[in-house]
Amino acid sequence: DVQLVESGGGSVQAGGSLRLSCAGSDSEYIARSYCMGWFRQAPGKERGGVADLNRDGSTNYADSVKGRFTIPLDNARSLPTLEMNNPTPEDTGIYTCAADWDRIQWAKEEYSFWGQGTQVTVS
Numbered sequence: 001d002v003q004l005v006e007s008g009g010g011s012v013q014a015g016g017s018l019r020l021s022c023a024g025s026d027s028e029y030i031a032r033s034y035c036m037g038w039f040r041q042a043p044g045k046e047r048g049g050v051a052d053l054n055r056d057g058s059t060n061y062a063d064s065v066k067g068r069f070t071i072p073l074d075n076a077r078s079l080p081t082l083e084m085n086n087p088t089p090e091d092t093g094i095y096t097c098a099a100d101w102d103r104i105q106w107a108k109e110e111y112s113f114w115g116q117g118t119q120v121t122v123s
Contacts, residue, residue, distance in 0.1 A: 002034075002113040006097050009118030012087055020082040022097030022115060034099040036080045037111055038071075040120075042093035049107025050095070053080055060106050064090070087122040095120050 008020040022036065035054045041047040051061045053071045061069060068086045084091065095118055098104075098111030 002099055004097055004099060004113055004115035006095060006115045006118040008081075009095060009120045011121045011123065012084075014088050014122055015086055018084045018087065018120060020084065020095055020097075020118060020120070022080050022082075022099075024099065024113075034101060034113075035103050035111075036071075037098045037100075037104060037107075038082045039096045039098065039107075039109070040091070040093040041096070041117075042090070045093075047096070047109065051082060052104070052106065054103050062107075084120070087120075089122045092120060092122050094118065 003025045005023050006020060007023065008018065012018045035052065037052040038050040039047050040050045049062055050065055051059060051069055051071050053059050059071050068084070070083045072081060072083060082095070097115045099113045100111040104110050
């Protein structure tokens with residue numbers, strides 16, 4: 001099984017920036033072979049899709065984060081990250097990365113492998 005671990009969470013001021021990483025048991029292989037997704041569960045709300053990255057390099061973003069959050073594309077694709085720019089308090093929540101060999105429909109929680117999540121608090 002693929003083990004995923006998120007890092008980079010914490011507290012950030014609104015308008016700042018934060019980078020979340022998703023490391024796996026073989027990060028480079030995962031980055032080259034898997035489709036990745038980032039999900040967020042805000043307090044009192046259901047978990048929802050934030051962004052995803054497919055093997056062809058295409059990305060998708062939730063409307064609420066478009067223009068602010070990105071999954072940087074680099075040739076190595078060694079550590080899929082989620083860069084959060086200009087966050088707002090509405091971005092507070094538990095962020096979880098997920099991976100699957102197959103392309104997963106946007107925001108569907110059908111990924112085979114999941115991390116435990118990392119808390120992000122925006123104030």
